[in-house]
Amino acid sequence: MRFMMSTSQAILTWSGLCAILSPPILGSAVQLLPPPPILVNFTADVVYNYTGTLNQTKSVTPLVIDTFVDVDRNDLGFWHGPSTSLPAETGHGYVRLFPSDADQNYHTELGPATCFDMRPYQHMYLHLVFSGSTKFSISLNQLNEKCDSRRSPFLETWDSVEAERYARGNDIYVPLDHFLVDQSRTVSVSFHGFFTWDSLTLYKVEIVSEVPWGFYVPPKLENGKLFLHCTRPNSFAFGIDDGLPHLVRDVMEILEEEKILVTFFVVGAGLRDKGANFSSVYKEMLQKGHQIALHSDTHQKIEGLETIKAVDEEIVHNMETFQRELGIQSRYFRPPYGTIGARTRQRLAAYIKDPNIINWSVDVEDWLWKDSKTPERQRDAFFRDVGRGGNLVVMHYLSPTTVRYFKEFIHFIKSLNIDIMRVDQCLEDPDSPPIDPLRYQKPVKYKVQSNRDPGAQEGMAE
Numbered sequence: 482m483r484f485m486m487s488t489s490q491a492i493l494t495w496s497g498l499c500a501i502l503s504p505p506i507l508g509s510a511v512q513l514l515p516p517p518p519i520l521v522n523f524t525a526d527v528v529y530n531y532t533g534t535l536n537q538t539k540s541v542t543p544l545v546i547d548t549f550v551d552v553d554r555n556d557l558g559f560w561h562g563p564s565t566s567l568p569a570e571t572g573h574g575y576v577r578l579f580p581s582d583a584d585q586n587y588h589t590e591l592g593p594a595t596c597f598d599m600r601p602y603q604h605m606y607l608h609l610v611f612s613g614s615t616k617f618s619i620s621l622n623q624l625n626e627k628c629d630s631r632r633s634p635f636l637e638t639w640d641s642v643e644a645e646r647y648a649r650g651n652d653i654y655v656p657l658d659h660f661l662v663d664q665s666r667t668v669s670v671s672f673h674g675f676f677t678w679d680s681l682t683l684y685k686v687e688i689v690s691e692v693p694w695g696f697y698v699p700p701k702l703e704n705g706k707l708f709l710h711c712t713r714p715n716s717f718a719f720g721i722d723d724g725l726p727h728l729v730r731d732v733m734e735i736l737e738e739e740k741i742l743v744t745f746f747v748v749g750a751g752l753r754d755k756g757a758n759f760s761s762v763y764k765e766m767l768q769k770g771h772q773i774a775l776h777s778d779t780h781q782k783i784e785g786l787e788t789i790k791a792v793d794e795e796i797v798h799n800m801e802t803f804q805r806e807l808g809i810q811s812r813y814f815r816p817p818y819g820t821i822g823a824r825t826r827q828r829l830a831a832y833i834k835d836p837n838i839i840n841w842s843v844d845v846e847d848w849l850w851k852d853s854k855t856p857e858r859q860r861d862a863f864f865r866d867v868g869r870g871g872n873l874v875v876m877h878y879l880s881p882t883t884v885r886y887f888k889e890f891i892h893f894i895k896s897l898n899i900d901i902m903r904v905d906q907c908l909e910d911p912d913s914p915p916i917d918p919l920r921y922q923k924p925v926k927y928k929v930q931s932n933r934d935p936g937a938q939e940g941m942a943e
């Protein structure tokens with residue numbers, strides 16, 4: 482029963498976290514928080530602060546992004562601020578952050594929730610003037626393909642570096658090309674992934690063409706690539722995390738009936754627990770063609786762990802357990818709670834060649850609603866995010882209500898003639914198994930159900 486205990490601990494942590502986040506923040510991936518409403522009348526798709534052509538990079542003038550003189554806006558005139566749970570003290574010319582969680586973050590935007598073209602600056606440096614903690618990540622965030630902050634995912638991806646590696650005295654210089662994102666679609670610089678609770682004070686964020694003489698800039702460390710959505714046209718993937726042993730048969734039955742393949746993100750500790758029997762369950766899932774991917778060893782916010790040794794243990798023990806119990810290796814990893822920063826990404830890349838880190842663009846919000854008086858709000862969340870263009874799901878099988886809605890979700894996606902597949906397939910991974918077209922031949926009708934009648938979806942589709 483060890484796993485039952487650890488599962489409920491996971492749920493407690495999860496709900497505890499959820500209690501401090503408001504629902505629109507979409508799980509614990511706080512970086513998905515949409516920026517506040519735009520106060521300026523702005524209609525362009527892409528912001529160009531630079532007026533030359535892209536080839537004239539040598540003459541690009543530095544860009545002061547933020548000197549923290551205004552509470553709500555940075556020097557570009559765009560929003561800056563902390564996530565709701567991050568206490569911050571603002572003064573004239575600085576902001577002081579008091580983190581207590583790896584998910585908390587502070588963003589300073591490069592455009593009014595639209596794409597900012599960073600390419601003219603790509604050979605330059607992001608410069609921070611700061612004091613205090615260096616135990617955090619710095620990220621350059623990339624907006625979605627449509628440069629539309631109302632779409633899901635809002636942030637298509639981001640790349641992160643460890644502040645500590647780049648800090649000397651009160652300065653940090655990061656070459657912009659250390660951020661492997663589409664630089665034509667950047668939207669903000671953010672600070673997050675805190676792993677001590679010492680305060681951090683920021684005085685200046687800017688882009689400069691040179692570092693001071695003698696200032697050491699480290700090489701870029703390899704890290705994992707972060708995905709929040711499927712790239713294959715017309716594809717959709719269910720990424721299913723932790724579950725309860727007594728619900729797994731129901732999930733399997735649905736997968737069989739619906740003839741779909743999914744990806745399970747599986748925790749090492751659960752697999753080792755003989756009582757939970759997950760090992761034989763997931764062996765069966767593998768045989769049926771589902772993807773089994775890493776989800777840490779004990780389901781903690783890995784980025785928040787203080788030592789690299791602790792980060793490594795979460796990765797390595799998960800990998801070893803996969804090898805021992807299932808005889809497999811996986812390049813796919815979903816961080817518990819979606820919490821991801823530079824260190825976790827780098828350590829994954831230290832153990833796995835080209836790791837793919839999988840978050841989501843459809844959050845069923847089962848963690849929020851499954852035990853509430855309104856479990857049907859899981860449906861609302863699903864349809865809301867799919868409506869915004871999301872195509873990669875996070876869900877768990879921790880409640881019969883979620884499992885019941887799962888069938889309806891599948892029918893809905895099928896009725897749109899969208900192909901449901903494993904995460905590696907939806908990311909067009911050349912190592913993934915070929916797509917079986919037979920799975921997608923039968924059209925499915927979907928009848929809109931009453932939201933207040935969770936049992937009604939039985940038999941609703943052909």
Ligand SMILES: [Zn+2]
Pocket residue numbers: 722723776780817818
């Ligand atoms: Zn999980």
